[in-house]
Amino acid sequence: MPTDDPSPDTSPDTSPRADEQAGPWLAPAELASWISVVRLITRLPWAIDAQLQRDAELSMVEYMALAMLSEAPERTLRMSTLAEHTSTSLSRLSHMVKRLEGRGYVRREPDPSDGRFTNAVLLPTGMSKLEAAAPGHVAYIRHLVVDNLSGERLRRLGQDAERILQRIDSPAR
Template identity: 40%
Template sequence: MSEHQDDDELRWLDEQEKAAWTGLISLVLLLPGKLESPLRQEHGLTLFEYLVLSHLSEAPQRKLRMGELAFLASGSLSRLSNVVKRCEQRGWIVRTPDPADGRYTLAELTAPGFDLVQQAAPTHLRSVRRTVLDALNSTDQKALARIAEKLHIVPADFG
């Protein structure tokens, strides 16, 4: 028996479990593309870039430590660093040492970055509503939030 296998016998998925799993994996694989496509077409942004810019736009003084930003955007610190570098090159973000603790780096949204996220927000909102929220009633939305909370996976290297 491998070290990853439980002592219990392997349990195959029943019909309900299979439906839940295939529904979830379809969402996980297909939803990001559906949300990203309008952002790419109208604003030249990936979904992750939009999420990074959006979280910065909502932060106090439009600044966050890179680790916190990675956590909020549900990405690894290395992925965030690559995206922030591209955003810096485009003039949307600047990085500076954290004056409170120089071991940390702050990402700060620039005025052009803020303008871009304000322009892209309606596109993203329409896409979220059309693709997800409009198909769900209040009970479904609460259930989805509860399920997401139960299944939430925190990036390991957000520090």
């Protein structure tokens, strides 16, 4: 049910909006938008994963892990930080990093500042793999998303995604 205020909700506030408290069902327009969002969040990762598997023999989360490591100081991150950056559980990340280790892309080592933690380190072969995969991956992302939206719509999509992520990550959930 729409609110009386026709302006878009742009506040960073995480409290429920009036229309969120209206009832248990979505209005037809809300439902149509929600179904589109669900289809996007289901199909986009699948499409990206399929492209990376086909062209680079990497899963999307493997590519993300290599990319996150490539951006980190000394190409090194604690496993817990890498799990957070790739939105995966530490257990799942550990299995994935073990596979990447077996392929010679990363190594694990104790964190020198606190041996209770384990670091993942991107190796030169992993960096080469990422550099080889990146052009095709970026072209595909550009084709699917970036070139499909105006600069303003892309900026707003990023902002909207961040607002939703903040709500997901808020301690009040």
